[in-house]
Amino acid sequence: MFTHGEILSVLEMLKSEHLDLRTVTLGLNLLDCASDDLKRFQAKIYDRITRTAANLVAVCDQVGEKYGIPVVNKRISVSPIAVVAAPFGPEEMVAIAGTLDKAARAINVDFLGGFSALVEKGMARGDRALIEALPQALATTARVCASVNVATTRAGINMDAVLLMGRQIKAASELTAAKDGIGCAKLCVFANIPEDVPFMAGAYLGVSERDTVINVGVSGPGVVKKAIDRLLADNPEADLGRITESIKRTAYKVTRAGELIGREVAGILGVPFGVVDLSLAPTPNVGDSVGEIFQSLGLTSIGVPGSTVALAMLNDAVKKGGAFASSHVGGLSGAFIPVSEDLNISQAAENGFLCLEKLEAMTSVCSVGLDMVAVPGETSAETIAAIIADEMAIGVINKKTTAARIIPVPGKKAGERASFGGLLGESVIMPVNNAGADNPFIRRGGLIPAPIHSLTN
C-alpha cells in the first residue's frame, strides 16, 4: 500500500514537472554487414535496421503507457559507419547516409546515430571518406546524426582531425544555410566518446558492444528544479548540503523510472539491457530547463559568477543519486547545457549573462560540452577548430567526455537569432572572440601527445 504522498508526488512529476523518459535507444551492431559491394551493403544494413527495430516505437509507446511515463524519443545507434563501410569513398558514404535515413523513416525513429568515425590517433581510409562526406550527408538527410571522436586521454588530440572538422562544420553549415546551418546540429566532435551514449547527436554503438542493446536516457531537469523549489519553500534556510541531498534523491527516482521502463522494453524486444544515461537533458519548454535550476539555486541566471560551482554541485548530486538507483550507468551521465535546446540558457545568452568562454569553463564540470552553440556565420573554420581544440583539451586533461556541437549560422551576425525547430530549439547567436583572425597554431596540425597521467600502466 502506498501513501498518498508517494502516489501524488509521482503524478505531480508527470503532470507539471515534465518527467518523461527522454530516449530509448536501440544499439545495432552492423559490423557483420560489411561488404565492398555498395548495393549489397545498403540492402544489408537497411534490412538489419528495419527488421530488428520494427517494433521499437510500438513497444516503447506500449510500455510508456503502462507506467504512465511517456518515452519521448525512440532512436537507433549503429556501429561507426567509418569502420563498417571502410572500403567506400565519400560519395558512397553519402549514399549510405541516405540508406540510414530511409531506414530511420521506415521504422519511425526521429534520429539514427552512428555516422561516425574514431580518429583520435589517426585517420584511416574509411574515416577520411566519412569525414569528407559529412557536409553532403548531413545536408541530404534529416534523421542521421554524425559524430567524430578526435581525442582521448590515452591517445592525445588529433589536431589534423580537429582542423578538418572545423572546415567540415563550415561546409555543412553552408550546405544547410536555408535552415540556419541545421546540418551542424546533427554533428558532434568528441573527446573520450563513450560507446553507449543513448542521446543524440552523439549516439553510436561502440565496436566492443554486442549485437543489440537497449540504452536509455532519462530526463528530469524540471523535476530537479521543483524539488529544490519545494525544499526551499518548506525550509528557506536550507544550506547547500540539504539541497544536494534533495537533488540526489530526485535523481534516484528519475533513474529508477528510466531503468524500469528500459528493462521492460528490452525484455519485450528480446534485447539485452545496457545502461541508463543519467544526464539531465532539457527541452526548449518552460519548466524543462537546466538553466532554471540555477535560478532556483539563487543565481540571477546561468552564466553569472557562481554558475560553475553550482553546476559542479548539481552534476555530482545527480550522479550520486543515479548511481545508487542503477548498477548499470553509462553514456554521458551529467547535466547538459545545450544553448538552443534550453529556453532559459538561450535567454541567458541573449541577456548577456552567458558568454562562450563561461560556457566553456562550465563544461569542465559537467557533460557534455559546447552544445548547440550558434555562432556568427563569418566565424572562420580555423577559429571553429580552435574552439573545438580547447574543448577537447578539457576532456583529455580531465579524463572526461567533452564535445562540441557548434553551428556557424550563414549570413547572420552575433545577436541575431537562429532557429532549428523542434527539440533543437532556437537561440541568439553568440559572439566569438577573434572570429575571423588568422590562426597559424591550429594550422600546424599533428598529434598533441597524450597527457602524462595517461601513463597509468
Add this chain to the structure above:
Amino acid sequence: MTDAKPPASLPGLDGDKVAMKKFIITVLGEDRPGIIAAVTNVLHEQDYNIEEVSQTILQNQFSCFFVVAGSERQSNAQLTAVLENSTAGFELFFHVRELSPHVNLNRELVCEPYVVTTQGPDRKGLVAGITAVFAAYQVNVAQLRAVFRGGDEPLNNTMIYEVDIPLSVDLNELRRALSERAKELDLEISIQHRNIFEAMNRVL
C-alpha cells in the same frame, strides 16, 4: 497479533479436540488512545488468535477489522457481548460475523496490479461512477483511499484505487472506458502499473 498459523483445532477444557471457528470482527467508535489495547486484550483472554488486522481513522472515527480464529464454543452474539461488556468505557460498536475456516485467498483470475488515480472538483457519485467501470471489467479494488474536501482544488479531491486488472481484460478498452467516464465526471484520471510507484519510492 501473531504470525503463527492457527492450529486446525484447539484443545477443549476437557482435553477433547474442539473444532476451530473463524470470525471477522468490525470495530467502530470515536478515536482515542487505548482502543486496540482494550479490544485485543479481550480477544487474548478469550483465547482467540488474530490472523489479520486492518485499521484506519476516517476524520475522528476509529475503524478496525480483525479476522480471528478460536474455539467454536462461542457464538457471534456471545463474542459480541463479551467485547461490548469488556470495553464499555470506549462506547464502541461491534459487529461479528462467522467466516468459513477455509478461505481461498487466490482469485481465480490472473491479474496485474495497477494504481488508478483521479483528481477533480468534488461532486456526488464520483466513487460510484468510477467503480461501476471497474465492476463492468471484473477489475477488483484492493485498496481505495478517497479524500473529498470540497472545492475545485484537485489535490483536495483525490481518489486512489489500487486495483487488480485481469490479464484477460483489454487494457486499451478499459483505459478508454475509464477515461470517458472520468471526462463525464470532470475528473483527471491516470492509470499506471503499480511497479512505477514501487520503483520510484521504495528502496527494495
